[in-house]
Amino acid sequence: MLRYRDEPPGVRVSDADLAYLAMDRGPVPEQFAVVLVLGPGFDVERGAELLGERAARIPRLRQRLVRVHGGPIWAGDRSFDPARHLYTRRCRQPGNERALLDVILPEVTRWLRRDRPLWRAVFVTGLADGRTALALIVHHALADGLGGLAVLNALVDGGEPSAEAPRRAARDGRRRWHDLRTAMSAAGGLFAGRVGRGSLLRPTGSHRRALAVRTELAGLRAAAHRANATVTTVVLVAVGEALRRLLAYRGEPITAVRAGVPVSGDPRAGDGNAVGLMTVTVPVTGPRVRRMAQVVAEMRARRPRAAGPAPITVMGQAFRLAAATGAYRWYMNRQRRLHLVVSCLRGPSEPVTLAGTAVENMIPVAPAGASNLTMACQALSYGGMLTVTTVVDPVLCPDLSLFGRCLSAELEAAAVPAAGD
Template structure:
């Protein structure tokens, strides 16, 4: 038998596990809305769900801690893996509309994944209005980031050609102690050789996040302690219209989305008789472009942007796009939580991360956008009508955050709030819709020819 590959947990993997120590887990996923018609077989759908998710290598693995002296934890096949342990079926409460589905999905995302099995779950949700059903898939942030989650979604979908049943999964044995010890020593030598590179990456990553002395996010009611309760609210827009408007203004969909969010939050603050001069927004930047499930993991780093609230939409979009182009390269390496290594993990395990997040003054919110499939997909023969992004984490003092995903011509934006700390969600939802409509109506010409450089449009 040949040498068994050693798949070490990355610094980012371990960081997200260390951060997952509070009342809200570090988990994300999606609600996939199906329009099944009259031929949909829930039992067959569950069988396909189990087969296709089980075929993703990381989803059959869990972390194992090696013997002393053999290095950090390794990802290895779970010899007790049974995808059926990860699946459930539940009925959506009345009236079975989109908000009822989202509320049901939130409960699944907030429920902490057990550590004695691979870190994912999936549920088939029935009882939706119009006879529709939904799939809700939940992953831990240690398993994948948004790009990786998109790869899992693609693997769930029906293939374009004839379906081929995946081969039966045979768990691979874990590496032995001698191999792990040798690999650990090699990793330590490599870390010493890369010390300067790691330091440079840390400086760049910290600069992308605002530096050691960042511009402070102005005090306002957007920043207040949050609790374990989570609420998600969804708005939709035509992604082609948003992209066209963004390009006219010299930006991208991402820049347009950051602008829309900043303006909507400005509206919320005015509703509360408050104002800030600049909304500070953190945007996760992916260090990779590919969407393949064979290489999951968390590979994103934050980029902090300041959006002036007094500027016009055209100026805001162009300003955000210019800032991203100028500073994106700083955020394409590992995130600070990974580069700080064991120091961060120890601090997080002692509650330091939660302490910091409840007091931070770098940002007012987070806006994450993933460019999903442009063409409609199917699952178990049923058209996938919509994909709603979901995510929860230790919010600290961030009372609202945003997840966005484009799919088959529709941009879906999910606002995640603490309903106790952010009670005026209807005001936010109306403001988001109004700003999306207003953005697509802006006709200011792009100052330069062609499509804007930088970023996914």
């Protein structure tokens, strides 16, 4: 066992970290993963050895939650052993992407132990054509989406550990009130209009199923450029149209979808997981160019207000008390503020390797915690491709394959210039 006797002093657990830890009370933990699909010939034993060595050099991956007088801190685990975080699973035949995701999801929804750093890495062997996969699973309290990618960048060949961002001192009451009003306005205000009841909003259970679709990034960037927008806008409009078609199949006509879009703030501000949330109403009727323009306008108006800490962070102890008593989960099982959450992250623009083997694809997997949101979408760019993973409760959303086909078709259609462009 490796021992680290000269660990840096512990750092205070931020309000954001504490919020995610407090939310961990439902059937699905607040954890997410990035899956690396590695080319043929990958040596799992050598890869595990390298991964352990590199993880040991990243302070965040050596820190565990410790409760001390004055509040919890992230402190170095003096008995840290990378082997306790590394696992190997074998994929069932035919070893395709669906089979891979069926192996990964139970690992993502398996609770990380609190007596050690909150991450695990799972190698999956037996994929088609001699490929192997590696899933890096982390708790939201350890890192947000961007933070997880920074950790991943330090684990691949040629990567370097990123500097640890400072933690902000506790806010005073006046600053908290200002931040709360700003964050709530980005999320539609304290009394945002309620979305209609429907099959998308039902309390979820503990099981999840995932499906990934991908398309070339260049076409989506060109579409975004034509609309003076971002790739996130293109993804939102495609997801909205795919949902319209899915709900039409279910006999539930809609005219708009309301999505929650995570927005990363400035990590230098010291909020730990610097992620806010803005709500965006995505119209699903009319020409695509008009729908794009409406989404662009709303995102530009709300994004600056969402770049600060999220309401769950600003509320501090009040939110944690609500989570501990079950009030937050009660609300999330009945909320009608959102239909789903759609997140978009920018991964490495150039292909990377691990232990000398090419990483062919990167697949984001975020199952979402306990709520009445039966579907969540995560997009991640890598090496000129964009992968969008949809995670659902399979009992409440048995028609995931139909949604996947609709989303794939919409992403492809968005990349084709309309007549007159």
